[in-house]
Amino acid sequence: MALKVLVVDDSGFFRRRVTDIINADPRLEVIGVAENGLQAIELNDKLKPDVITMDYEMPVMDGITAVRKIMASTPVPVLMFSSLTFEGARVTLDALDAGAVDFLPKNFDAIARNAASIRKLLAEKIIGVARGQLKGTAQVSTSPSQPSQKKTPTAAGANEPVPRHLELVVIGTSTGGPAALQNIFKSLPAGFNKPIIIVQHMPASFTAAFAERLNNLSALSVKEAEEGDVLKPGHVYVAPGGKQLIVDKRHGGSIHILESDERVSYRPSVDVALASAAKHYGSKALGIVLTGMGADGREGARLLKQSGGHLWAQDEQSCVIYGMPMAVINAGLADRVLPLNDVSKFMSQL
Template sequence: MALKVLVVDDSGFFRRRVTDIINADANLEVIGVAENGLQAIELNESLKPDVITMDYEMPVMDGITAVRKIMASRPVPVLMFSSLTFEGARVTLDALDAGAVDFLPKNFDAIARNSASIRKLLAEKIQAVARGSLKANAKAVQPAPTRVTQTPSGSSADEGPREKLRGIELVVIGTSTGGPAALQKIFKTLPSNFNKPIVIVQHMPASFTSAFAERLNNLSGLTVKEAQEGDVLRPGHVYVAPGGKQLIVDRRQGGSVHILDSDERVSYRPSVDIALASAAKHYGSKALGVVLTGMGADGREGARLLKQAGGHLWAQDEASCVIYGMPMAVVNAGLVDSVVSLDQVSERLSKDI
């Protein structure tokens, strides 16, 4: 059965193009369109779509207000369309806070061309968010699942008493879809006296990562910034990999960050694989990788190198993930030392290392 989609945008041209693109996929069907947030709320109740695509700037009611009201009444995965500007990044982050699952750049030229790449990306995003955790995005309060750890084969077992990870000098966190909300939850509660440097690799466009770093810095007791070439890795500081680039770490001379132009053949810019591979090379057993919610398998090969170098790896559990893709990839590869609920990540970081 095709996934039912509600398209919300005040531009008639954009609604028509997005509708045509979605309906071209046999697995998707547009069952309604809305011109503003108020109509979206009403049609969400009457048509009961599986997914909503949502614009931000609309008359009568904007997209963020609509998302909040939808999550409070009939929660459904929402995919936002966003402009690739600093202000657009802030608005998109607000929408993700309100409960939207993911976003796509609002590119009129690309939509007008109706290219194969746009069709593929939009279809993949819609199907991915449809599989997402509505409970997490509706801000529902759920009891924390029992924490587990992985045996070498990748099977899970009751965790029991934990041995602290001694000598960790660097934490690398990788994430994609669902990551902004997950990271905000972690850094709101991570103690201000946490004394290890943290590198974040979040799949985001170039114009988004500085706004995201600013947001994390405002809510965290730690110092958070968008990483720049030559940054020294300082205890209690957090470095967000810039969008469109690649970040690597170097332990020499006290530890530093290097920012590189990305090869177009690399799918993710920034890439969790590349950051973890550099941590494996320079930090080895003194590095901890944490793979959070996200589509795809970015991080699996970097995690493999990290484990071969004696490093440590945690993965977010399925129950608390928006998209159980990246964590599942490392769990199924047998690379994970511990599977951790999102609610427990900051506690584990502060107490176990």
């Protein structure tokens, strides 16, 4: 049975375009369209869609308000559409805080090479969001919490003591990552003394806004990474969207930002960052793979483990999308499998 989709946008042209793209995939079916957030709430109650695609700037009721009301009454996975601007990034991050599962830039042509890739990208996003089934929405809090007392499944050999003498932490994530990272960085103490790299799948215009948001809520110093940044204890560097970040231990430890090879699907890529950490830091590096669609991070984790490094993965129950951690765990690469609310606790013990 096809997944039922409700399309919400005040632009008649965009509603038609999205509807045509979705209905071209036999796995998906548009069952209704709405011109504003108020109509979206009404049609959600009436039609019971599996997924809603939502614009954020609309008359009568904006998308963020609509998402909040939907999550409070009849929760449904929401895929937000956003503009590729700094302000659009801020609004999209607000929508993710409100409960949206994922986002997609509204300018399809800027992120996809042709009509076929646009259809594939949108369909994969909708199907991925639907499979998430809001698993993380009720459980992932962005405020500090007590460590979970529940036992979590572990990978083979996933009982390694918390590693000591680390010099670098690399965190990789995708769908569900912004909320997960806010959960972690609200809880990390000001005395945390390791440099941290964050690789979050985001467009180029989004990562600066996301770094700003993390910096405002964290006791640590957070910035978008730049070429030549020196890795400092207690500082956090967000990989810029559209490029690749690698680390180099020579000359005290630094960051290099590279143009991305088109053969690499993700920009930034968790695999690329972990591979550089494996090469330069080896046993003194820790990789943490959080919620996300796909398998980015698995091959980088393999290289990290081969070099003596350490790898943690988020558990299935606390993930919005279990793809990336599952790929690492199923490959037998995770030293520790953690609920999201325990990640900052164990990081604090490093």
